[in-house]
Amino acid sequence: MSKERKFKKRHCKYCEAKIDTIDYKDVNMLKFTLSERFKIMPRRLTGNCKKHQELATIAIKRARQSALIPYIVDRKNVVESPFDLIK
Ligand SMILES: [Zn+2]
DSSP states (O other), X not given: OHHHHHTOOOXXXXXXXXXXXXXTTOHHHHGGGBOTTSOBOOHHHHOOOHHHHHHHHXXXXXXXXXXXXXXXXXXXXXXXXXXXXXX
């Protein structure tokens, strides 16, 4: 239940911002879909629509290859919550 509360608003943030393409260089946009350990969040938690989830997934994987986002995060330097930084 607590997890449900955290993501209670189920609107696609990319649709709200009216974004058609997600650029892998725009890490701030990708953070909507990333967890605090830089994992790709499932759609049922973020509320992204299918189209944007797929775009974000591709962009995140590209960003990882170009070292903009880490593949794994050490236990020591975990960001508290990337969602707080965006708001
Ligand atoms: Zn969308």
